[in-house]
Amino acid sequence: MTLNITALYTYPVKSCGVLSHTSIALNERGLLYDRQWMIVEDDGKPVSEFVTQRNHPKMTLIQPKFSRDNLLLSAPQMGEAIVPLALTGTETRRYAGVWGDHCEAVDEGDLVAEWLSAFLEKRVRLVRMAEEVTARITSDKYTDKPAPVGFSDGYPLLLISQASLDDLNARLEARGKSPVEMLRFRPNVVVGGEDKPFMEDTWQKVMLGGVPFDVVKPCARCVMTTVDPKTGEVPDAKEPTATLATFRRNAEGKVLFGQNVIHRGLGTLKVGDFVTL
Secondary structure, three states, rough: OOOOEEEEEEOEEEEOOOOEOEEEEEEEEOOOOOOOOEEEEEOOOOOOEEOOOOOOOOHHHOEEOOOOOOOEHHHHHOEEEEEEEEOOOOOOOOEEEEEOEEEEEOOOHHHHHHHHHHHHOOOEEEEOOOOOOEEEEEEOOOOOOOOOOOOOOOEEEEEEHHHHHHHHHHHHHHHHHHHOOOHHHHEEEEEEOOOOOOOOHHOOEEEEEEEEEEEEEEOOOOHHHHHHOOOOOOOOOOOOHHHOOOOEEEOOOEEEEEEEEEEOOEEEOOOOOOOEE
């Protein structure tokens, strides 16, 4: 059986647009810059809670890219916002909340806050988890070796096999529904080759390129899978979740698709790298 990495993705700003990579480095918290930034409420509370695509689907239209010195954000009819990558040490700090975790974060300033607030029609701020800030730690419920994580929901990376998506799309079409693209599920690593649907469910340890990973737990899916990442709209409020629920619901009633993984080493992942079980 031959398996390879077929795609690599990051989402520099949580709940916003995607970047595709042919190769990308792993740091302590995951793929470089993946969910290092997050949009939070600007409501004067001691902890600024994160803003999510679950309630604001058009966040997917906020497209990040990097220049040499800046994170650049664009959105329809909005022009471009510039966020310097270098920190001066004089930035305002605030506590940001994500799924019950309260993290010290760097506020990226008024200009990008005003730009985001105008696009989302809501008062928000942009924060960054800087390198010197203590990272969040994954839950110890599913692993006896918790690991640092940035602003992603709970784990450093999400892995999905192409065969699993192909199986789901075949089921959708059999029900008279439209197929969906992989980016509905916001993976970091897509693998393909001589694999069978949902074979990743059986994996415990895997080598991607030369980097070891623990396959920790299945990913419970939410309403974000109904958002079309190209349009920021919800073409069908029930799909693909309803079809997944017919065969991927666990005993707790959660709908599962993809596997949360933790890297146990540093290095660089490349499209084409072998996947070794």
